[in-house]
Amino acid sequence: MQMKVLCDETMTLDPPRRTLLMLLTALGLTQATQTPPEQPQEDGQLPLILGPVLALLVLVALGALGLWHVRRRQEKQRGLNSELGESSLILKASEQGDSMLGDLLDSDCTTGSGSGLPFLVQRTVARQVALVECVGKGRYGEVWRGLWHGESVAVKIFSSRDEQSWFRETEIYNTVLLRHDNILGFIASDMTSRNSSTQLWLITHYHEHGSLYDFLQRQTLEPQLALRLAVSAACGLAHLHVEIFGTQGKPAIAHRDLKSRNVLVKSNLQCCIADLGLAVMHSQGSDYLDIGNNPRVGTKRYMAPEVLEEQIRTDCFESYKWTDIWAFGLVLWEIARRTIVNGIVEDYRPPFYDVVPNDPSFEDMKKVVCVDQQTPTIPNRLAADPVLSGLAQMMRECWYPNPSARLTALRIKKTLQKLSNGLQKPKVIH
Missing domain, CATH: 3.30.200.20 (Phosphorylase Kinase; domain 1)
Incomplete structure (x- = not known):
């Protein structure tokens, strides 16, 4: 009886719809016995609509997946081409005879x-x-x-x-x-x-002038040049010490081996700081102190008293910055000795030259700096020059026994810049 009803209903449809309805019925996707005689066309249209929609969704998903794979491959290829292109650009620039390394390092390539x-x-x-x-x-x-x-x-x-x-x-x-x-x-x-x-x-x-240590042995300085060297070195130290936030930022860095041998003199008579092999890094966001894995210690002659006494707080990043300031004060002292005031200047000497051997031991430095609490003697002639007297005062504030009382690199930079305002272009005196 059911088959007779089905046959009667399907006979009223056009041939394509009749074939589709019979196929769906055979697959169990519709129930012919429950279909009211007055709505045969509507039930036949439902699977007819759903079929293409499902097929379209499958095609869209496959298309999206394929597009993702293609784009990923293109990005990898672009990255490789970019690096190869940069190498090619450098080689091409060098063939033209231009000084391109500095330009390339500062450019978007x-x-x-x-x-x-x-x-x-x-x-x-x-x-x-x-x-x-x-x-x-x-x-x-x-x-x-x-x-x-x-x-x-x-x-x-x-x-x-x-x-x-x-x-x-x-x-x-x-x-x-x-x-x-x-x-x-x-x-x-x-x-x-x-x-x-x-x-x-x-x-x-x-840098053909070499280190500040070498430069000071060869040259005497006018006050303008002395300040130029000091200001530029302070700018470098302040940049190291500061943390720059953002996606292209940098952590704060303490040098830990600052000395005149690790400061270079550029052709424009500005200084730049070198040798970061002992540097430590710190980021406020993660509060992680990265001290590296280097067992080497800094240079004994430039060690702060808390380092010589082995009382430095190794878990506190500020402690490392304070040791840099102590050492920076010694570098300023080296510059000041070679600065001409009223026609008077002294030969180059390293810090504490008069109280320790040429290659002082840890114990030698500890006795002078910690036990005797000595600091290098500041030449009296500096007091005769208003600018250099300010430099002398700055040295004393770098050498406070209490580390936290010492100046910050930023304060040193700003004070030196203020002292150098209005000074004439420096010149080297042979």
């Missing part, structure tokens, strides 16, 4: 993070540097002047026992915003094989 060139380009540059002459040696290794497509660069080659310092400097330069006129410009870092041995290279801008 780098990563934009202020951390130097991308790793692929760093390796390309490192493998094309030719070493020319050794310009310095120390406990860390050697510094060479190198040539890269006709342009001078500095190559710091670390000894194998100081691998942690190389790793630390590479880590800091590649992860934080350090592009600043008064911080040594980083170009590349690489582990390279030369003469059947592995060498750890750090490639930076080259």
Whole structure:
């Protein structure tokens, strides 16, 4: 009886709808016995509408998935092309004979993070540097002047026992915003094989005047030049110490080995701070103090009393900044001794030259700084110059025994800038 009713109903439909209805009935998607005789067309239209809609949704989903895969592949390809393009751009620029390294590092063709060139380009540059002459040696290794497509660069080659310092400097330069006129410009870092041995290279801008230590031994200074050196060094230290917030920000950094040998003199007679192998970083957001993994200590001659007494709070970032300020006061003292006042100037000497040996021990420095509580003698002639008398007062405020009472780098920078206002363009006196 049911089959007869079904046949009667389907016979009233046009052939395509009749075929579809019979197929759906056979699949159990509709119940012919429950369909009122007066609405056969409406029930037949429901699956007819749902079928194409479902098919369309499936097609849209597949299309979206395919588009996502295509875009992801394109992004990866663009990233690779970008790095290769940067390398090509550098090579092309060098062929034109222009001094392009500084421009490239400051332009939009780098990563934009202020951390130097991308790793692929760093390796390309490192493998094309030719070493020319050794310009310095120390406990860390050697510094060479190198040539890269006709342009001078500095190559710091670390000894194998100081691998942690190389790793630390590479880590800091590649992860934080350090592009600043008064911080040594980083170009590349690489582990390279030369003469059947592995060498750890750090490639930076080259400054022919060398370190402030070397410069002060060769030159005497007019007060204007003395302040130019001091202000620029203070600007570099203030940039290190400050935390910059934002996606392109930087953590606060304490140097921990500040001294005249780690301050370089640029061709424009401004200073830039170098050697971040002992630096510590701190971010207020996470309150994480990153002290690295370097067992090396700073330079004994420049150690603050709390370091010599081993009472520094190693869990407090401010403590490390205070030790930088102590050392910076000693650098100011070195500058002041070589500054001419009323035709009088002294030979270069390192801090505490008159009370400790050339290579003082930890105990030598502890006795002078902590037990005897001595600070370097400030030349009386500085009091005759209103600007240099301000410099002398600043040194004393950097050497307070109580670390928290010392000046901040920002206060030093602002005070020095105020002292230098209105001064004439500096000149070197031979």
